[in-house]
Amino acid sequence: MKLKKCPIVRHKKINEDVFQLVLECPTDWVEKSGKFVDVQVIGKSLRRPISLTDWDENSITLTIKKAGEGTNLLSEMKQGELEVLLNLGNGFDLSYFKKDLLVVGGGIGCAPLIGCIKEAKKCGLDVKVIFGFRNKEQTLFKEELEELDVDYVFAYDDENENVITKMKEMNWDDLPFVTCGPLVMMKKLCEENTQSGLVSLETRMGCGFGACMGCSFKTKEGMKRICKEGPVFKKEEILWENLM
Numbered sequence: 001m002k003l004k005k006c007p008i009v010r011h012k013k014i015n016e017d018v019f020q021l022v023l024e025c026p027t028d029w030v031e032k033s034g035k036f037v038d039v040q041v042i043g044k045s046l047r048r049p050i051s052l053t054d055w056d057e058n059s060i061t062l063t064i065k066k067a068g069e070g071t072n073l074l075s076e077m078k079q080g081e082l083e084v085l086l087n088l089g090n091g092f093d094l095s096y097f098k099k100d101l102l103v104v105g106g107g108i109g110c111a112p113l114i115g116c117i118k119e120a121k122k123c124g125l126d127v128k129v130i131f132g133f134r135n136k137e138q139t140l141f142k143e144e145l146e147e148l149d150v151d152y153v154f155a156y157d158d159e160n161e162n163v164i165t166k167m168k169e170m171n172w173d174d175l176p177f178v179t180c181g182p183l184v185m186m187k188k189l190c191e192e193n194t195q196s197g198l199v200s201l202e203t204r205m206g207c208g209f210g211a212c213m214g215c216s217f218k219t220k221e222g223m224k225r226i227c228k229e230g231p232v233f234k235k236e237e238i239l240w241e242n243l244m
């Protein structure tokens with residue numbers, strides 16, 4: 001964990017609610033996708049946890065949805081620098097997968113999965129992707145998926161489909177998976193897909209680095225902190241009733 005002042009290199013509006021920030025910062029700590037950073041918002045005491053969408057040698061890309069005051073304030077930061085706590089969370093351990101990988105995301109939960117897909121392709125995994133959104137206008141990461149040259153489909157709620165119906169339609173329901181998105185979506189996925197999976201959980205956080213216990217929840221293997229032992233957990237260890 002390291003506190004760093006990171007200059008804003010780029011601010012890009014994706015749609016009315018979502019924007020991307022590219023921050024200049026060292027990335028020697030990013031040994032896995034699925035890790036997150038805690039971004040200071042001026043005027044707010046608590047930092048806001050945001051996953052890495054992508055990174056290169058000297059910058060990180062964050063994709064942020066306006067959810068409340070903090071993220072709204074961040075959306076107005078187009079230049080200057082942000083104080084960021086780096087190197088948080090465990091990330092996706094892709095050695096867990098042998099050959100195939102199904103990547104399932106919902107809404108802004110797709111953000112950490114872009115880095116995951118990139119890494120999985122580098123590891124030689126056969127990657128299939130399903131991203132679900134409310135409607136076509138809310139679609140995220142189409143360009144990135146095209147660039148990654150990966151087998152992907154989108155599911156839209158307003159077309160009476162979702163990531164689960166899509167998974168069955170594509171006959172991808174017996175593939176081991178990683179997922180991030182709304183809890184109900186991830187719970188259903190864990191029930192309907194019989195294979196093993198890694199689940200990235202998002203919750204309200206306090207300190208973000210394991211000190212306050214504010215994000216702890218009971219798992220089959222005892223109490224765990226989402227910010228420290230997570231945010232990525234094995235499907236088998238999650239007790240969903242303690243999260244919902």
Ligand SMILES: Cc1cc2nc3c(=O)[nH]c(=O)nc-3n(C[C@H](O)[C@H](O)[C@H](O)COP(=O)(O)OP(=O)(O)OC[C@H]3O[C@@H](n4cnc5c(N)ncnc54)[C@H](O)[C@@H]3O)c2cc1C
Pocket residue numbers: 036048049050051052063064065066067068069070071072089108111112201202203204205231
């Ligand atoms: C590990 C982790 C990674 C995350 N990665 C991303 C990301 O890549 N992009 C992104 O846009 N957001 C991400 N989030 C969610 C983001 O941190 C929250 O949306 C943000 O902190 C809300 O701050 P706010 O001040 O705008 O809203 P607040 O005023 O604090 O809250 C607005 C509303 O959002 C709800 N809320 C707040 N935090 C969360 C949360 N963590 N999950 C669900 N609902 C929440 C509140 O209950 C409230 O209803 C992540 C969260 C975690 C824990």
Ligand code: FES
Pocket residue numbers: 205206207208209210211212213214215216225226227228
């Ligand atoms: S947010 Fe403080 S321990 Fe996780």
